[in-house]
Amino acid sequence: MNFHISIPELDSYRNCDCSSLKRIYCRLHLLLCKKCEAKLSSLKESDEFITSIRKNLKNDEV
Amino acid sequence: MHRDIFPRPENGGKSSFLEFCKNCAILIPVLEGGINGIYHKGSLLAAVKKGDEISWQSFYDMYKPLILLKGSDLRLNQTEKEELVQLVMLSFFNTSQTFCYDKSKGRFRDYLKRIIHNKACDLMRKRHDGEISVEDIPLTVEKMLAEGENRWEEEWKNHVLKQALEDLRSAVSPLVYQAFSMLSLEGMSGKEVAATLGITANAVYVYKHEALNKLKTLIAEVDG
Incomplete structure (x- = not known):
């Protein structure tokens, strides 16, 4: 596979923030590309990191 | 590094957002709250790590909650906790209004913890209430500190995160920060x-x- 999907593109894909065409492309690509599939999974770590930031900021407000 | 920074004369010698660096002959942004613009824009912890001069007030505002937290872990009463803050402050600032952290002392968080530990031992020795023998005090403090270790680590992480977020504002463009803040911190959708x-x-x-x-x-930089 020559072309891969970037992390920001994968992020917008999973949040349904990209065009329908891009979404179809990503879906097909992810069926075939283990590397991009792994990148998509790695976004969960970013989510956890962001959740911890939000929790921290929320605690500060209280 | 801009080490010799002076308030702009047209500002009446007061600290401002932009200060004049004598070495580089340029105006540079500084953190609000620094005495006469002694340290640079960026977090206090980053300044500590760089070995920049830190003002008494900034240090007090930043670390008082952490010291009080440690005081609670050590089961000090309110008066003792307040005294602990003062003793820790005195050990950092001694006779000067500013201090520079000597990196050879190791990680700042460990150094701060050690100072708090020592000052708490001093306070407990002063009690003379006979509850704990003077010889047992370091051991007792050590035990109580170990119990509160997770809380300290958690608080320290929060402290580092807060500082890094403050640094981020100046490290990326306002547009990048806004997009990040709205999407990740405020929970708005990408659209x-x-x-x-x-x-x-x-x-x-x-x-x-x-x-x-x-x-x-x-x-990673701030926490080192």
């Missing part, structure tokens, strides 16, 4: 952020990851 900022949804995610990567680097 909403894109419409608000007048950029594409794809750009929103590019900016988010730019900011996230920078934030992770800043945390």
Whole structure:
């Protein structure tokens, strides 16, 4: 596979923030590309990191 | 590094957001709250790590909650906790209004913890209430500190994160920070952020990851 999907593109894909065409492309690509599939999974770590930031900021407000 | 920074004369010698660096002959931004613009824009912890001069007031505002927390872990009463803050402050600032951290002393967080530990031992020795023998005090403090270790680590992480977020504002462009903040911190959708900022949804995610990567680097730098 020559072309891969970037992390920001994968992020917008999973949040349904990209065009329908891009979404179809990503879906097909992810069926075939283990590397991009792994990148998509790695976004969960970013989510956890962001959740911890939000929790921290929320605690500060209280 | 800009070490000799002076308030602009036209500002009546007061600290301002931009100060004059004698060495570089340029105006540079500084943190609000620094005495006469002694340290640079960026977090206090970053300044500590760089060995920049830190003002008494900034240090007090930043570390008082952490010292009080440690005092609670050591089961000190309110008066003792307040005294602990003063004793720790005195050990850092002694006779000067500013201090520079000597990196050879190791990690700042460990150094701070050690100072708090020692001052808490001093306070407990002063009690003379016979509850704990003087010889047992370091051991008792050690035990109580170990119990509160997780809380300290948690508080320290929060402290580092807060500092890194402060640094992030100046490390990335305002647009990148805004996109990151709206999307990740305020929980807006990519489309909403894109419409608000007048950029594409794809750009929103590019900016988010730019900011996230920078934030992770800043945390690693600040926490060392």
